Amino acid sequence: MPDIRLVRQWIATSSRVVALTGAGISTESGIPDFRGPQGVWTTNPKAERLSNIHSYMSDPEVRRLAWQSRLDHPAWRAAPNAGHRALVALERRGMLLAVVTQNIDGLHQQAGHAPDKVIEVHGTMRDVMCMACAWRGPMEPTLDRVRAGEDDPPCKRCGGILKSATISFGQSLEPDVINRALRAAGRADLLLAVGTSLQVYPVAGLVPLAKAAGARVVIVNAEPTPIDELADAVLREPIGEVLPAIVM
Numbered sequence: 001m002p003d004i005r006l007v008r009q010w011i012a013t014s015s016r017v018v019a020l021t022g023a024g025i026s027t028e029s030g031i032p033d034f035r036g037p038q039g040v041w042t043t044n045p046k047a048e049r050l051s052n053i054h055s056y057m058s059d060p061e062v063r064r065l066a067w068q069s070r071l072d073h074p075a076w077r078a079a080p081n082a083g084h085r086a087l088v089a090l091e092r093r094g095m096l097l098a099v100v101t102q103n104i105d106g107l108h109q110q111a112g113h114a115p116d117k118v119i120e121v122h123g124t125m126r127d128v129m130c131m132a133c134a135w136r137g138p139m140e141p142t143l144d145r146v147r148a149g150e151d152d153p154p155c156k157r158c159g160g161i162l163k164s165a166t167i168s169f170g171q172s173l174e175p176d177v178i179n180r181a182l183r184a185a186g187r188a189d190l191l192l193a194v195g196t197s198l199q200v201y202p203v204a205g206l207v208p209l210a211k212a213a214g215a216r217v218v219i220v221n222a223e224p225t226p227i228d229e230l231a232d233a234v235l236r237e238p239i240g241e242v243l244p245a246i247v248m
C-alpha cells in the first residue's frame, strides 16, 4: 500500500482535487459522527428515528426531540480543525475543484472556503425550512422560539411543519446540488474521500464515478469502507494529522 509520501506527491501533482467529506472530518471539532465507535447511532440506535423524514412528519414527539437536539447541537460551539484547514490550503493553491460534503455543520465554509467551492449534498443545519410552503430562513430565530417554550414551532407564514434545511433519510436529494457533485467528481484528477463510511448512496457512488473517469482515489478513514479496494491508497490515521501531512 502506498505511503504518505507517495500520496503527498500525487496531490502535489494534481490540479483538480475533489474532496468528498463526511462526519469523520468534524469529530475532532467535537461533533460526533453517526457510525464511528463513538457515533450517535452506535451509542443510541433510537436516535436514527430523529433523522427519518417519515417519523419526523408523522410524530410530534419525534419533532419535539429533534428541536431539543438542534438546540443542544455541538456544531454551535464547534470550530474548524486542522483537517478542514488543510482543504482550504489546497483551495488557496488553486488545486481544489470542489468539496462535496455530506456534513450539515457548515464548518468547511467557516474554515475559509469560497462559498461556491462547497457542495452540501445533505443541506445545512444553519437554515430552517417549511415542509409545506418551502419558506426558508436562518435557523437562529426559530431556535429562539424553542428556547422561549414552543417545543414544535410551526411556520409563521402557513402553519406548516418546520425542519432544518437538511436532507433526512427518506427525503430526496436536491437534483441541482447532486448534479453539481456528480459533474465535479467526473472532472477530478484526484478524489480524496475523508471521514466517510461510504455507505450512503448516491454520494458514495462519486468514488467509482471519479475512478472510472480516470481519477486517482485516496480514502482517509479510520475504519474500513465497502469500497476500499477501489482506492489507490487508504490511510487510517486521524484526519487532523493525515490531511495536513498529505496536502502541505
Ligand code: NAD
Pocket (backbone or CB within 6 Å): 021, 022, 023, 024, 025, 026, 027, 028, 031, 032, 033, 034, 035, 036, 037, 039, 102, 103, 104, 105, 106, 122, 195, 196, 197, 198, 199, 200, 220, 221, 222, 223, 236, 237, 238, 239, 240
Ligand atoms: P459516518 O458516521 O457514517 O462515518 C464516519 C466515518 O469517519 C467512520 O467510518 C469513522 O471511523 C471515521 N472517522 C471519524 N472520526 C475520524 C477521525 N478523526 N479520523 C479518521 N476517521 C474518522 O459518516 P458519513 O459517511 O458522513 O454519513 C453520516 C451521515 O450523517 C451523513 O449523511 C451526514 O449528513 C450526517 N452527519 C453529519 C454530521 C456533521 O455535519 N458533522 C455529523 C453526523 C452525521
